[in-house]
Amino acid sequence: MIHALLIALLWFGPQALSPEASEHMQAGIAADKQHQFDAAIAEYGKVTELEPSFADGFISLGQAYMEKHDFASAVAPLKHALELDSSSAAAHRLLGYSLLAQGYAAEAIPHFERVQDKTALGIAQIQTGQLPEAVTNLQAALAVHPNDPDLLYYLGRASGLLSKQSIDSLIAAYPDSARAHQAMAENYFVLRQMPEAEKEYREALHLRPDVPEVHLELGEVYAGSFQWAKAEEEFRAQSKVQPGNAEAAYRLGAALLEQGKVHAARAELARADRLLPDMPETLYSLGKAASLDGDATAAEKEWTRLLSIEKESSLAAQAHFGLASLYRKQGKTAAAQREMQEFQRLQGGSAQPQAPGKQNSQP
């Protein structure tokens, strides 16, 4: 990121220099363009000797060091440039980058604040542990540069660390609270340590039966360890506490479907669809439940609805496959073939053997 930003900070040209200094300045710029950074450093060094009050000469020298990834050597000329011109945005920014690159985030922050470089400021604040501020600054930067991968990464990291910080504080301050047990359960769930996660969720419910979302999360623990009847029980409990929770209705429907309870699954999935319409997962499962229930018309309707929303996803592929099976059974050969072709296209060819090299992540 730093290197990319350096490119934007090109030197603007010699200003009122002696002919000899100007010559060295031009030679430095030429060397810089050819990535001959040692030569550039030598030329800019002569400029600073010939014109010791010329701030831009020191800035160029610092920048050349940075381009050579010698951040330590860049600091002195950039600091000197700021002594000559404390208002130089370029010097502040480059000095900030040099310091940050060496891990001196706290020293870098005032320089980024001075030039309101939200991106660099946010990154530096992650390192100094100023997480709420980092999140704010990175969100502001992301508003200006949407979908920038580096920004997305740093915002995710800052948010994650902030979340962990809050949870750590919670567990340290109130270790026996329902929320602390819930938080620990979530950690265990992520680590796929299901028995431990179950125990912590149970303790959370014991301490505070009305704590929101715990039944839903506990249900997912059971679903993750294939205990579908227990999962159903928890999703049902969540749906009772929160009848307007579409996810709870969807999960309950999915758990029922896994157990082959097709009628009940359809009812819950339809409820999920009413609560939060047009969710692709719900529509796919609705179609699947209808198909298993022998209701080809409803299955076709739900999968077609899904395909009107999502055309290229894995769920879309599954919907095409479902439609192909459905049409095949109805003797609609051409339609079945068309759907199968779409399925295979979305699968990236076919379900034939794949070329070696693909790592199966699932044990």
Place this chain on the structure above:
Amino acid sequence: MQFGWRPGYANRQRKLALLTFLRTLTVVISLLWVAALAPPIFEAERASGLDFVLQNSPTAQKYLIETMPGGVALLDYNHDGLLDIFVVNGGHVSSPMPVAENFERHDPRYWNRLYRQNKGGTFTDVTQQAGLADAGDGNYGMGVAVGDYDNDGFPDLYVTSYGKNVLYHNNGDGTFTDVTAKAAVAGGGWSVSAGFFDYDNDGKLDLFVVRYMDWDTRHSKDCGGNYHTYCPPEEFPATTNLLYHNNGDGTFTDVSQRSGIAAKKGRGLGVAFADYDGDGFSDVFVANDGMQQYLFHNNGNGTFTELGLEAGTALSEDGRRLSGMGVVFQDYDNDGRPDVIVTELPREIYGVYHNDGGGSFSYRSLESGLGVLSSGSSGWGVGLEDFDNDGWKDLFVAQGHVLDNVESIDHSLHYLELPLLAMTHEGRFERVDSGSTTPVAGRGAAFGDLNNDGWQDVVMTYLGGHPQIFLNHGGKAHWLSVTLRGSHSNRDGFGARVQVNGQTRFATSAGSYLSASDKRLHFGLGTAEKAKVEVVWPSGIHQTLNDVPADQFLEIREPEKP
């Protein structure tokens, strides 16, 4: 006629409904009480004399072969009326394996073994005297197929390996002869399951050999990063299966290319045969690992066309690829058509492909109840047998994960598992106690009536241990065991469709995983004391026997004329 409210009628209806409800309640309570008190159907035991240990020899190299053996066969090799047991051994694996692979199978620890059953249910190791000792160099054992390829009345053995396969001809005097070279069925590469069937209905058993992948120890690798696990099949190139046509003179011709079988590369592990579309020719289902499953339709002219996608047996309900391992191709819901059940890895659920007729299948894992029973398990050997003789075929699956360190990767999965025993009624599977309390890495499974009591037993292999025998306690229900003796058709009658009191079986010893089952066809009759038996022989001859008394071993000879 005028319709109106009739209080008397309504009261009668209410009383009837109450009585019906009470009766139902009584029955349900009784059933629950019986179920709660009923002992397991099987007693899991290690039979006396059965001292075989399946040597898979796991190493730090994580050579894939180590986690894949080994097969078991139930056959009456000496015609004494008792089923004998043949077990396939793996071999010694060096870590790392030298370029010239040697699995030390001259060493008796790594031999395959034949155990003759004695009266009283004990077993005697007759490997050496039967001529089956010393499994040779360069082979790591996998599976076994059983069939009377020369129609001499004695079952022959075909043993598959990573390396070369071996055909042992049963000489009829208690000994076998290695006739691989003459028969030209050595194969090569990595063979797994195999089976005898008569694809062209010429009265001679042909041979289908499933091969797993293009792999060898020199090109092995481990996966899973720091976990060091066996690699998934996608890491290695797919390969072709083999089809050998029986020439009738003790030799076979490799027709893999000519028949179209080799046109489809796969990563097969299991194979089973049945005529799914009723055209009179046996079709082939190959359980492939990590890809679509293959259904080779027999075109009746010596060629096959793979129709898995078209028939609806290639993928899951959601269009997902499956890790097919074991397979059974029999009718689980008594509608007369052979269905397919494929065992797989956890989170995939075992595939139940219901044969709807017209060459089309429906995926019914969830509705049948098998999905919820299998979502956390890894299945290998599998069989559909009527273990309680109630007239519905039940399901047994040997289970255990591929990865010996799977718990460290996913705490909800298990390397060692108990087998699954699920009773079936009206096409719905319900788990019951298998009688086993010790989880193992189950692999092969073969099915048959070991003690000739009319109740089906199971022999299961597992990695690193002795074969487990699941001896059926039996009960009061009636049964019928049918042995086919073909004349126009192959002598074993493989491929015949046999119906007994509305139940259907397709004669075969193949199916499961790496294993071969008792060729006798077992039928539970429930309370029926007589049976109507209908046979459609591969020759096309139809035969019907009425009022056949229950509780007997019945040999049916193919008539000379229809």
